[in-house]
Amino acid sequence: MSAEVLLHTLFFAALPDGPAAERAHRLAGTLAGRHGLRGRPLRPERLHVSLSKVGMSPSPPPAKVIDLARRVGDQIALPPFKVAFDRVQSWRRSNGPVVLVGGEERVVGLNWLGHALAEGQGMRPRHFVPHVSLIWSPDFLAERAVEPFSWMVREFVLLHSIHGEGRHEVVGRWPLGGRGGLTAAANPGSGAPRQNAGRPGERRTQAAGGLGGHGDHAA
Numbered sequence: 001m002s003a004e005v006l007l008h009t010l011f012f013a014a015l016p017d018g019p020a021a022e023r024a025h026r027l028a029g030t031l032a033g034r035h036g037l038r039g040r041p042l043r044p045e046r047l048h049v050s051l052s053k054v055g056m057s058p059s060p061p062p063a064k065v066i067d068l069a070r071r072v073g074d075q076i077a078l079p080p081f082k083v084a085f086d087r088v089q090s091w092r093r094s095n096g097p098v099v100l101v102g103g104e105e106r107v108v109g110l111n112w113l114g115h116a117l118a119e120g121q122g123m124r125p126r127h128f129v130p131h132v133s134l135i136w137s138p139d140f141l142a143e144r145a146v147e148p149f150s151w152m153v154r155e156f157v158l159l160h161s162i163h164g165e166g167r168h169e170v171v172g173r174w175p176l177g178g179r180g181g182l183t184a185a186a187n188p189g190s191g192a193p194r195q196n197a198g199r200p201g202e203r204r205t206q207a208a209g210g211l212g213g214h215g216d217h218a219a
Contacts, residue, residue, distance in 0.1 A: 007163040010054040010061045010069060010171075012117045012156055014083075014110060016132065020151040021047045024100060027146065028134035031088065031098065039137035046168060049083075049110055049130050051156065052117035061160060066171055069158055072120035073174045076156070080176045081109030084150035085132060089143035097133035098141050100149060113156060 016024060021044035028041030054069045055061060085100040085107070101107075107130040115125035132149075158172030 008060050009056045009161040011159055012051040013048040013159050014153050014156050015048050017151045020149050024149055035141055037137040037139045039135045041135045047132055049132055051114040070172045073172050075120050076116055078113055078176050080152055080154045082152050083107050084148045086148040087143055088146050090141045093140050095138050098135045098137055099131040099133050101131050
């Protein structure tokens with residue numbers, strides 16, 4: 001495959017545990033067969049929930065950018081939490097992903113984590129819809145309920161995704177429950193993270209200095 005079609009993306013993500021990933025992969029195959037969806041279901045090891053994008057480039061991310069992103073990951077202090085996805089739908093009329101989504105109250109922990117990671121990069125947190133892409137298809141699937149896919153999110157990762165080769169590389173991994181400097185908001189309804197007292201100026205300068213202020217990764 002020619003180098004021109006490669007695209008490198010660096011982003012934070014949450015990964016489903018093994019049983020949930022296998023179930024989601026089987027669901028994708030079932031949906032494809034039942035509804036005539038063209039496209040190949042993503043392999044279980046590629047399933048993920050995108051949380052916050054660091055950057056995108058036609059060349060691999062420099063070591064300095066990866067190191068800065070790892071410092072952001074080191075700041076996060078959230079406890080493990082449970083998530084559940086109970087609906088499936090296409091996100092575009094054609095050539096888009098069929099995704100698992102969940103009610104806001106079932107995925108709020110992912111919003112908190114994504115917002116904390118965005119703030120750690122010096123970005124203003126913004127609303128995003130946590131989802132798991134199951135299959136990319138030119139065919140449309142209307143929203144429908146499915147048996148909930150739930151798991152405990154006990155860690156998050158930094159992924160280097162190489163589009164054009166269809167693979168992800170884990171370049172950072174953090175267990176939840178650590179002692180970093182960014183935590184969820186005191187008011188759960190706000191969905192906005194806050195920074196712990198101590199050295200906020202230092203933290204934001206480290207994070208924002210080399211990550212470029214990119215938005216959330218949507219795939």
